[in-house]
Amino acid sequence: MMALLEIQDLESGYGEVQILWGVNLSLEKGRLTSLVGGNGVGKTTLLRTITGTIKPWRGSVRFNGQEIGHLPAYRKPDLGVVLVPEGRQLFTDMSVRENLEMGATNSRARAHAAQNLERVFGLFPRLKERESQRAGTLSGGEQQMLAVARGLMAEPEVLMFDELYLGLAPVLVLNLFETLQQLKREGLTMLLVEQNVHMALSVSDYAYVMAEGRITLEGPAAEVAQQDEVKKAYLGI
Amino acid sequence: MSDILLPSLVDGLLLGFVYGIAAMGLSLIWGVMDVINLSHGPIIALGMFGIYLIFTNTGLNPYLALFVVALAGLLLGMIIYGVAVHRVIDAPHLSTLLATFSVNMIIIGIGTALLTTTPRNIDFTLGSLSVGPITVPWTRVAAAFATMLVTGLLYLFLYVSRPGKYIRAVANNRVAAELMGIPSARILALSFGLGTMLAAIAGGLIATFFPFTILSGGSYELKSFVICVLGGLGNPLGALFGGLILGGLEGLTPAFMPTTWVPVLEFGLFVLILLVRPSGLLGSKS
Ligand SMILES: Nc1ncnc2c1ncn2[C@@H]1O[C@H](COP(=O)(O)OP(=O)(O)OP(=O)(O)O)[C@@H](O)[C@H]1O
Ligand SMILES: [Mg+2]
Numbered sequence: 001m002m003a004l005l006e007i008q009d010l011e012s013g014y015g016e017v018q019i020l021w022g023v024n025l026s027l028e029k030g031r032l033t034s035l036v037g038g039n040g041v042g043k044t045t046l047l048r049t050i051t052g053t054i055k056p057w058r059g060s061v062r063f064n065g066q067e068i069g070h071l072p073a074y075r076k077p078d079l080g081v082v083l084v085p086e087g088r089q090l091f092t093d094m095s096v097r098e099n100l101e102m103g104a105t106n107s108r109a110r111a112h113a114a115q116n117l118e119r120v121f122g123l124f125p126r127l128k129e130r131e132s133q134r135a136g137t138l139s140g141g142e143q144q145m146l147a148v149a150r151g152l153m154a155e156p157e158v159l160m161f162d163e164l165y166l167g168l169a170p171v172l173v174l175n176l177f178e179t180l181q182q183l184k185r186e187g188l189t190m191l192l193v194e195q196n197v198h199m200a201l202s203v204s205d206y207a208y209v210m211a212e213g214r215i216t217l218e219g220p221a222a223e224v225a226q227q228d229e230v231k232k233a234y235l236g237i
Numbered sequence: 238m239s240d241i242l243l244p245s246l247v248d249g250l251l252l253g254f255v256y257g258i259a260a261m262g263l264s265l266i267w268g269v270m271d272v273i274n275l276s277h278g279p280i281i282a283l284g285m286f287g288i289y290l291i292f293t294n295t296g297l298n299p300y301l302a303l304f305v306v307a308l309a310g311l312l313l314g315m316i317i318y319g320v321a322v323h324r325v326i327d328a329p330h331l332s333t334l335l336a337t338f339s340v341n342m343i344i345i346g347i348g349t350a351l352l353t354t355t356p357r358n359i360d361f362t363l364g365s366l367s368v369g370p371i372t373v374p375w376t377r378v379a380a381a382f383a384t385m386l387v388t389g390l391l392y393l394f395l396y397v398s399r400p401g402k403y404i405r406a407v408a409n410n411r412v413a414a415e416l417m418g419i420p421s422a423r424i425l426a427l428s429f430g431l432g433t434m435l436a437a438i439a440g441g442l443i444a445t446f447f448p449f450t451i452l453s454g455g456s457y458e459l460k461s462f463v464i465c466v467l468g469g470l471g472n473p474l475g476a477l478f479g480g481l482i483l484g485g486l487e488g489l490t491p492a493f494m495p496t497t498w499v500p501v502l503e504f505g506l507f508v509l510i511l512l513v514r515p516s517g518l519l520g521s522k523s
Contacts, residue, residue: 077418089413
């Protein structure tokens with residue numbers, strides 16, 4: 001197998017404060033990988049560094065073998081690296097439809113925008129019903145669907161989710177879980193960043209555990225779930 | 238009494254349109270990037286001189302010259318953004334205030350040196366329109382129509398065109414816009430340019446009926462602040478209505494008290510609204 005996204009010795013932080021201390025992580029093509037860890041260990045910071053919202057200090061981010069660490073955030077969707085950010089970050093003053101349009105800004109996505117729109121409406125029929133509603137007035141669950149749908153409109157090759165399940169009712173969690181399975185069958189490479197360790201490990205193929213800005217454990221998700229330290233620290237067993 | 242009141246109200250309202258378009262420029266920039274553009278006034282004045290210089294040198298119709306002035310205003314704004322504003326865009330408000338104030342001083346300095354402060358006047362008239370007791374110069378009517386046209390086009394641009402939607406997306410959530418592939422720096426420059434374009438158009442329209450100097454923009458900038466507070470900062474249509482309210486008020490006041498009281502009244506209103514409804518009379522962005 002070949003790694004689609006390969007992160008090596010990545011260091012970054014905010015101002016003078018270093019958060020990531022040499023992170024190594026790779027996403028194999030077509031695989032659902034999860035990254036788990038407690039509060040404030042640097043998961044979101046890693047995603048911000050990959051997308052370019054903050055600059056890497058050292059190390060490399062390679063996509064399809066090409067170094068992309070130095071590229072500004074707005075260039076990433078063009079390549080196919082897309083994030084569904086923590087807290088959804090929708091365009092709350094714009095309509096559902098416009099939010100989806102804003103997902104499809106890169107040239108690849110624009111060429112197939114009509115097709116992709118049908119596809120995401122197929123995945124989330126609720127959004128179709130609320131097409132002209134202002135995104136800020138959607139329910140929490142609907143907003144999360146819209147965030148995922150907007151990410152899909154970018155025609156990603158790697159789709160990353162930050163706290164996808166946070167604050168969602170069990171039914172919705174199940175729905176999104178099915179959506180992820182479907183996307184996986186379609187061959188999409190995904191990274192699921194979660195605090196909900198049990199959920200993340202049960203859906204993914206491969207898992208990384210992060211603590212204090214470093215990867216402390218990695219392996220097939222089922223094996224990681226069996227590790228004593230994971231059981232104790234995150235699964236409450 | 239009403240035979241003085243009605244004409245001066247109409248006069249004020251027509252002028253109010255132009256105030257509105259000036260305020261819209263200020264409001265747009267604030268709405269998109271939370272920057273108060275203190276170079277707004279001098280850019281209004283540059284719009285006046287733009288029309289003046291084109292008209293006196295080439296004889297081109299001022300309304301056609303307005304297209305040139307609008308384009309120049311757009312480009313100038315984008316340059317100002319790139320040179321003076323972008324590097325402090327994420328700094329505290331004081332930095333952007335100082336940056337745009339510096340641009341203000343630079344334009345006024347150069348303008349005073351090159352253009353002097355002798356009042357200029359465009360020797361252009363379209364005659365007057367008379368309806369009953371009301372007689373208004375056609376240039377004022379034309380300015381009101383131009384304002385409505387520009388406002389309509391602005392809304393069309395913001396709600397229908399792709400760059401317009403990008404502007405709204407960046408205004409709404411800049412980090413998310415960047416994550417979705419929108420080059421926010423370029424979009425901010427464009428937004429700043431549109432704001433200054435509106436200021437230049439306002440200046441150009443004013444120049445068709447009032448004499449002016451390089452310092453004349455200042456009073457319109459101040460009026461723009463009052464209007465933005467009336468209409469809610471960051472709300473372009475609110476700016477137009479705010480302009481009409483202020484214009485109407487200016488039209489009516491002289492019937493009751495000396496015109497020197499107009500600014501006192503305006504800024505009294507300004508303070509009052511800030512105290513009672515800080516988000517503006519006509520609401521604003523949440
Ligand atoms: N914008 C910021 N400026 C300064 N420090 C920050 C910023 N964002 C996060 N941090 C700090 O970086 C550290 C890592 O935060 P990060 O958001 O990456 O954690 P996380 O693993 O995503 O946590 P959570 O699971 O709670 O979302 C924390 O100590 C946090 O306080
Ligand atoms: Mg986080």
